[in-house]
Amino acid sequence: MTVIRQTDKPVGESRRTLLRAAVAGGALATGGLTLGTVPASAAPRAVPPRPRPTTPSAALCELADGNRRWRTFHQQHPHESGAVRETLVGGQHPFAVILGCIDSRVPPELIFDQGLGDLMTVRAAGEVLDEAVLGSVAYGVLELGTPLVVVLGHQACGAVSAAVRAEETGEELPAHIQYIADRIRPAIDHSQQGQARIDSTIDRNVAMVTRRLAEEPDLAARITTGALAVVGARYELTSQRVHTLT
Ligand SMILES: [Zn+2]
Numbered sequence: 001m002t003v004i005r006q007t008d009k010p011v012g013e014s015r016r017t018l019l020r021a022a023v024a025g026g027a028l029a030t031g032g033l034t035l036g037t038v039p040a041s042a043a044p045r046a047v048p049p050r051p052r053p054t055t056p057s058a059a060l061c062e063l064a065d066g067n068r069r070w071r072t073f074h075q076q077h078p079h080e081s082g083a084v085r086e087t088l089v090g091g092q093h094p095f096a097v098i099l100g101c102i103d104s105r106v107p108p109e110l111i112f113d114q115g116l117g118d119l120m121t122v123r124a125a126g127e128v129l130d131e132a133v134l135g136s137v138a139y140g141v142l143e144l145g146t147p148l149v150v151v152l153g154h155q156a157c158g159a160v161s162a163a164v165r166a167e168e169t170g171e172e173l174p175a176h177i178q179y180i181a182d183r184i185r186p187a188i189d190h191s192q193q194g195q196a197r198i199d200s201t202i203d204r205n206v207a208m209v210t211r212r213l214a215e216e217p218d219l220a221a222r223i224t225t226g227a228l229a230v231v232g233a234r235y236e237l238t239s240q241r242v243h244t245l246t
Helices: 011-035 056-071 082-088 131-143 158-169 177-187 194-215 217-225
Strands: 096-100 119-123 148-154 229-235 242-245
Touching: 056 096, 056 148, 056 229, 056 242, 096 131, 119 131, 131 148, 131 217, 148 194, 158 177, 158 194, 177 194, 194 217, 194 229, 194 242, 217 229
Parallel strands: 096 119, 096 148, 148 229
Antiparallel strands: 229 242
8 A cells, every 4th residue: 555655674574484484384294294204202383373463554564565565576475375274273363354346356365465364355346335244344343353444446346337327327227236336326426527437436435435334333432442443445457556545
């Protein structure tokens, strides 16, 4: 994200170092069990716990680091090893909830270069809210204690485009798609025309959803104490950059 500057020693660096240790430990234990090269009395090395961002700002830094790796083609594809998978059997501690669109070009784990156990992702067309989405976000925050919720819109969002077109033409969208359009409609920017209207509405929709989430009483209480931030952001397909929206 553009608002967070990379520090001299990114949060991810210490994580990567520990991950290498975790992978080494896991490989040793597996080799012993499979090949019998480790004495039976030798206890498998425990996988060190991965340090997790525990504050909203640290979580944002981690996402910014990952998005930088993604858009510069330096992805690490972290936290996919066998040792990590084994560790995660015992529980999950994702450091961010990402509420994003269903668009196939914007998968959160890829564009933030994160792995297993890192992100709780909730996806709905146009990142619209309904009871299931609200409950899912609340689960990540209240039950798992994640310090950050990112509402992630994106360039060229088809759901937003459909909502704008439906309002302009009066056309009823098929099946349950009209429900999506109805949720987006209050965000439509009538001060703009054509493509500019769609583009502006993408941002306004993110802002609307972000505001509604932040007003949820249980989330608002955590925001007040500084334990949680709800941040609106947008992914650009052209640059692959995620930037926060104010
Ligand atoms: Zn979309």
